[in-house]
Amino acid sequence: MKRKKILIVDDQLITLKMTTHILDTRYDIICAMSGTEAIALYKKERPDMILTDLNMPQMSGFELQNTLQEMYAEHIPIMFMTADESEEAESRGFENGAVDFIRKPFRADVLLRRVENILQNLDKIAGLKRAAETDPMTGLLNKASSQSEIGMMCRETPGTLMMIDLDSFKLVNDIYGHNMGDKILIRFAEIIQSAIRATDLAGRMGGDEFIAFCQHVKEESVIAEKTAYINEELMKSAREYMGDDMTIPLGASIGAVCVPDEGTDFLTVYQKADRALYTVKQNGKHGYAIFREAAKTKEKMPVAKTDIAREMMILGERGRGRGAYRLPEEQFALIYRFLVRMESNYHKENRLVIYRPVDERAAEKTEEFCDTVCRTLRASDVVTCREGKCVMILLMEMDNISCTLVLDRIAEMWAKNGAGYQFSHEVAVLADKE
Numbered sequence: 001m002k003r004k005k006i007l008i009v010d011d012q013l014i015t016l017k018m019t020t021h022i023l024d025t026r027y028d029i030i031c032a033m034s035g036t037e038a039i040a041l042y043k044k045e046r047p048d049m050i051l052t053d054l055n056m057p058q059m060s061g062f063e064l065q066n067t068l069q070e071m072y073a074e075h076i077p078i079m080f081m082t083a084d085e086s087e088e089a090e091s092r093g094f095e096n097g098a099v100d101f102i103r104k105p106f107r108a109d110v111l112l113r114r115v116e117n118i119l120q121n122l123d124k125i126a127g128l129k130r131a132a133e134t135d136p137m138t139g140l141l142n143k144a145s146s147q148s149e150i151g152m153m154c155r156e157t158p159g160t161l162m163m164i165d166l167d168s169f170k171l172v173n174d175i176y177g178h179n180m181g182d183k184i185l186i187r188f189a190e191i192i193q194s195a196i197r198a199t200d201l202a203g204r205m206g207g208d209e210f211i212a213f214c215q216h217v218k219e220e221s222v223i224a225e226k227t228a229y230i231n232e233e234l235m236k237s238a239r240e241y242m243g244d245d246m247t248i249p250l251g252a253s254i255g256a257v258c259v260p261d262e263g264t265d266f267l268t269v270y271q272k273a274d275r276a277l278y279t280v281k282q283n284g285k286h287g288y289a290i291f292r293e294a295a296k297t298k299e300k301m302p303v304a305k306t307d308i309a310r311e312m313m314i315l316g317e318r319g320r321g322r323g324a325y326r327l328p329e330e331q332f333a334l335i336y337r338f339l340v341r342m343e344s345n346y347h348k349e350n351r352l353v354i355y356r357p358v359d360e361r362a363a364e365k366t367e368e369f370c371d372t373v374c375r376t377l378r379a380s381d382v383v384t385c386r387e388g389k390c391v392m393i394l395l396m397e398m399d400n401i402s403c404t405l406v407l408d409r410i411a412e413m414w415a416k417n418g419a420g421y422q423f424s425h426e427v428a429v430l431a432d433k434e
Helices: 013-023 035-045 061-072 087-095 108-133 143-156 169-176 178-195 220-242 266-282 308-315 329-346 366-376 400-417
Strands: 005-009 028-032 049-053 078-082 100-103 159-167 201-206 209-215 251-259 288-291 351-357 382-386 390-395 423-429
Touching: 005 013, 005 035, 013 028, 013 049, 013 108, 028 035, 035 049, 035 061, 049 061, 049 108, 061 078, 078 108, 100 108, 108 143, 143 159, 143 201, 143 209, 143 266, 159 178, 159 220, 159 266, 169 178, 178 201, 178 209, 178 220, 220 251, 220 288, 251 266, 266 288, 329 382, 329 390, 351 366, 351 400, 366 382, 366 390, 366 400, 400 423
Parallel strands: 005 028, 005 049, 049 078, 078 100, 251 288
Antiparallel strands: 159 209, 159 251, 201 209, 351 390, 351 423, 382 390
């Protein structure tokens, strides 16, 4: 378990050494001998709490607390140490937001117990805060927290803001149901999280819309790589969840904008990223576009890649597995009709093979037999399965001898996997009858 970090501030070296000696067996300790030094260390180290002397020259403990709270606009857990026994000092400390007050000289066991109680309470508060800030389904930041946390990052750190949209998600709910839709959303969030670093932030803006900020990333090649990775992993997972015959054109469209080049205000850069996302949607989806200001690029809208290579990427099959191309029967029929038309001009000897179970026992193995066929054939061959009825195959550019060899190979593979379950077959050369 990661140790908590405490910043101890005191202008007396002996007090620093004594307090460090008490606490450093349980906590990571950082020391400062002035308020100015403490401010610099706080920015660098971001400790879990501060234990500071109240009465120091140049900057008192109260002044240190006020300065840090003004700089970071957040509650900073501070415990004051003082030899001042007046109730006024203690009252003022709590009014300022101190979490505790301990008088010097203090006993080691008392200090340890006080610090431990503070950090335990902070953990409880942090847990409640995380629950309030987190999208319950995906575990990413929710919309309000995304705006707040990523907005702060935009103001302080250069990088790229990405709006990430899950394309064609509604079809998942319509065809496979909302339980499957939830599984896809959760997996999509995991993929986004795995595409960014631990120092980056990701959130869900609602529905199938997500957002991420990648610190110190400005290269287009990096955005392109992340886009390709997200699309590839999404398609892999979709086929695992819904089957290899899943035909929904799932994908991710990403609109990106560079910070601070295009601004540091969250709403400003968010709107620009949204415009970039719109460009992707208008140019085929499953890609990315980067917003660039018109004055800098002489373009009124962000430019998405629209050349033929991009169109081929959009049309192409993503996450292709090994073996034959398995399709639902309706789509198989379309390819069959197209090949019949081609046959009248090109005479490629494409063949249709139909396997049928010889009995009811074999009929129950039709799906398993189809899987064996797919693994045996080439990526250019096409397969469909009418469960319990038949398996149909389109063999591309296949002469009679080659076809016999392929069918023998299927029989050999099936003998290893499904011995005792027999399938008969018929073969025909595709021909245009019109």
